[in-house]
Amino acid sequence: MSLDLATARRFSVAPMMDWTDRHCRFFHRALTSRALLFTEMVTSAAIIHGPRERLLGFDAVEQPVAVQLGGSDPKELAEATRVAAAFGYAEINLNVGCPSDRVQSGRFGACLMAEPELVAECVRAIRGVTDVPVTVKCRIGIDDQDTEESLDRFADAMVEAGVAALYVHARKAWLKGLSPKENRTIPPLDYPRVYRLAQRLAPLPLLINGGIETLEAVQAHLVNVSGVMLGRAAYHDPVLLSRVDTEIFGAPGAPFDLKSVLATMADYAETQLTTGVRLNNITRHMLGLANGRRGARTFRQVLSVDACKRGAGPEVLWQAYNALEQHESAAA
Structure with missing residues (x-):
């Protein structure tokens, strides 16, 4: 704890x-x-x-x-x-x-x-x-x-x-x-x-x-x-x-890093998939991670639609991240 x-x-x-x-x-x-x-x-x-x-x-x-x-x-x-x-x-x-x-x-x-x-x-x-x-x-x-x-x-x-x-x-x-x-x-x-x-x-x-x-x-x-x-x-x-x-707790901490969070969740998903869990059971909770960013809609679509496909694995999280990065780069 x-x-x-x-x-x-x-x-x-x-x-x-x-x-x-x-x-x-x-x-x-x-x-x-x-x-x-x-x-x-x-x-x-x-x-x-x-x-x-x-x-x-x-x-x-x-x-x-x-x-x-x-x-x-x-x-x-x-x-x-x-x-x-x-x-x-x-x-x-x-x-x-x-x-x-x-x-x-x-x-x-x-x-x-x-x-x-x-x-x-x-x-x-x-x-x-x-x-x-x-x-x-x-x-x-x-x-x-x-x-x-x-x-x-x-x-x-x-x-x-x-x-x-x-x-x-x-x-x-x-x-x-x-x-x-x-x-x-x-x-x-x-x-x-x-x-x-x-x-x-x-x-x-x-x-x-x-x-x-x-x-x-x-x-x-x-x-x-x-x-x-x-x-x-x-x-x-x-x-x-x-x-x-x-x-709220006054603890030291680093700024939010989407890539780091996705890495944690990708590792978690890889383990869970071996127990029969479907990827979308995990990614459905993550749809708001890119709120307010360009490409957020595509990010959500990948995590919600592609994660439901047969055989979907942790790579879907990185597909969502790359899609977000592409949108932001195009707008820069």
Whole structure:
């Protein structure tokens, strides 16, 4: 692990379904050695009954990395935690923020904010089977809840249950009337409410999430909270992550070097291809690497189209790089 977990939480990349898989995390780690990374949410039932290595396996280089669990059955979550903890994750996080219909039907995610006592029971069950720090990620509320009273009640239950930190998405989740996509943008952001909670819960670490798109905004939030979590902004503009170690953690570092990152990922791809992984499963996370540069569109096309072709190998990364260089040379 590059640094202690409490420090790593200063900046984290959010768990995102279908995105923050092991290939994405390896890629992100090539850009920042210090940020805390998260898995996709994995349900407790999937861990118990599904292919564990595929769901939970990761490269040690990814550390520090947290696993996010979804579920509402304390016994099942405890069993899943035993399995997940054995893989060596730095943190166990419980999802109480996802608003999707699929999640609601399974009685986990944001709908659990209406049941703080049950979530607290889940946290205690998880903590009872591991020494790994246990955290919760939630919203500021759901539907018609009063975000002052209900969020305090929920947070107090988490503190009493012994969470090591609380991640708060600064929006309500509207479980009735909004799609998961709409829930990411339509409910208004309320950063001051999260700041008040952070002050109230201190010294418990409180990490803010939601609508944060720049490192300048991260710095502004860090005046009021212990850490900041970025999701889609970090995924779509991954070069942003190359500035995190120096600008957020104050560590010495070199300027972003696309060629160096591609070399790291080409070596990684070569190894992964021998295990049956398809190249596009890796390159799909890298499409934003040339954002803002001439030839970025061609760069994306090569990584997305050519990487899908039968027999595609690491040379595709260099084809994308050379295409970018040609565009920039022609424009010079």
